[in-house]
Amino acid sequence: MxxxxxxxxxxxxxxxxxxxxxxxxxxxxxxxxxxxxxxxxxxxxxxxxxxxxxxxxxxxxxxxxxxxxxxxxxxxxxxxxxxxxxxxxxxxxxxxxxxxxLDRVFGVFVNDRVLMLECILSSGRLLVIGFVIGALLGFITGLLLGFNRKIAYWVNPLTKVIGPIPATSWSPLVLSLFSTSYQAAVFMIALSVWFPITVMTSSGIQNIQQSYFEVADTLGAGKLYKVFRVGVPAAMPSIFLGLFYATTGAFITLVTAEMFGCKSGIGWYLNWQKSMMLYANVYAGLILLAVLCNLIIKILFKFKDRILIWQKGVIKW
Structure with missing residues (x-):
């Protein structure tokens, strides 16, 4: 006591x-x-x-x-x-x-609060756009790889070659292909999200017991039913794990991508303050970035615990 x-x-x-x-x-x-x-x-x-x-x-x-x-x-x-x-x-x-x-570091949150809020909104918009595009493409690619062996045969090698390369490594090529740095940043974030979700979705589907699909066939289920009512729910633990990896990767890519020509955002703020030798502002930006990343992951895990209630507490954050 x-x-x-x-x-x-x-x-x-x-x-x-x-x-x-x-x-x-x-x-x-x-x-x-x-x-x-x-x-x-x-x-x-x-x-x-x-x-x-x-x-x-x-x-x-x-x-x-x-x-x-x-x-x-x-x-x-x-x-x-x-x-x-x-x-x-x-x-x-x-x-x-x-x-x-620490007085100077914490003072940044007071003195630069308006600029920081603008950077949060700008980074949030960029992150959401890139994450949604990457997550949708990753989910679709994962489904195709998991359910179609012919597609998996041809696409898997491409995934294994492109996926492990850090998304920020494509910046020289991406900045040449896209007309604006904002579009290039969206592409790099989407790419960083696409790979983990693709791998974990396809892996989760391939690890489903075949008996689940056999029972569905016995009950007269069609292909779409087996995909979205049997395969996807059974693979949800792996999909959420992919979302977790994608979130951390997206934040890393976000900060780096915003340093390449973006005129707002947390990454831009960090780069600008570092060039001005204002390290109190740099540390404040890092604290803000850590808090936002932690908050988003915590919300993701709360959502996971509601959807996968039988796995509540298996993976904690």
């Missing part, structure tokens, strides 16, 4: 320790000062939220279990931020140009 209580308050204790260190130890004179103590404001917000959650957990069993599960993880994250704060801001042990203070 005591250990469970310690786990619940671990985040609050970690935040209080980080606040005390930030307030009591002055910043190094070598570190450029930020406009405000943004990291301290962040700690205040996190601490207030977890105090409210802790009070709620006293009266709600579900919230109590969730707090016991997540609080040590958040406490570990706060501890890492605290160490970074000491090394970079308080002691300036690393070059201040490349390792800015």
């Amino acid at each position: 005591i250990w469970k209580h310690i786990k619940k308050v671990s985040c609050i204790v970690s935040v209080i320790g980080a606040i005390l260190i930030d307030r009591l130890i002055p910043n190094s004179v070598e570190q450029p000062q930020a406009n405000a103590t943004y990291f301290l404001y962040f700690l205040y917000i996190v601490g207030t939220l977890f105090v409210a959650v802790y009070i709620t957990a006293l009266f709600h069993e579900g919230v109590s279990k969730k707090l016991e599960e997540t609080s040590p993880l958040i406490a570990g994250g706060i501890l890492i931020l605290n160490i970074i704060n000491i090394v970079c801001s308080k002691l300036a042990l690393l070059p201040v140009l490349f390792f800015p203070s």
Whole structure:
């Protein structure tokens, strides 16, 4: 019981320790000062939220279990931020140009919030277009490879040659073929999504027990019924795994593709800030990218747990 209580308050204790260190130890004179103590404001917000959650957990069993599960993880994250704060801001042990203070990094989210929101919308639009095109083509190709041996015989070698090549490696050729860099970026994202979904869809279909199709034949099922009511549902675990790989690959390709002539987006923002030697903005962009990628994958897994309820918890994120 005591250990469970310690786990619940671990985040609050970690935040209080980080606040005390930030307030009591002055910043190094070598570190450029930020406009405000943004990291301290962040700690205040996190601490207030977890105090409210802790009070709620006293009266709600579900919230109590969730707090016991997540609080040590958040406490570990706060501890890492605290160490970074000491090394970079308080002691300036690393070059201040490349390792800015957390106040300057968190200040970017306030000062550049409008530009960052525009970049999120631009990257989101580009990602959705490329992902949808790649996912549809990958799903169709996977179905054809899984159900038709003649098509698999001719297309599989092409898939094995083109697929493993990173989509960004095609950038010199793609930029020459397409009239705009935006179209080239869509193509590279679609290509990065197409391969994992194709492979996992065809693999999932080929691994279905033949008895499923034999039973469907006995009951008089047609070809389309066997494809979409037997084959696809049975291959859904593999398809979702392909979607997971495709999502991570799409984000990698997105950032690289936006550096080739795009005038907006998170990748463009990172490249621009790096060229301006504004590394606080670069780190803020990386944090934003990590949060968005994690959020999309988490939503994907929530959707998977609803569709494949019998596999809930088999693969966790």
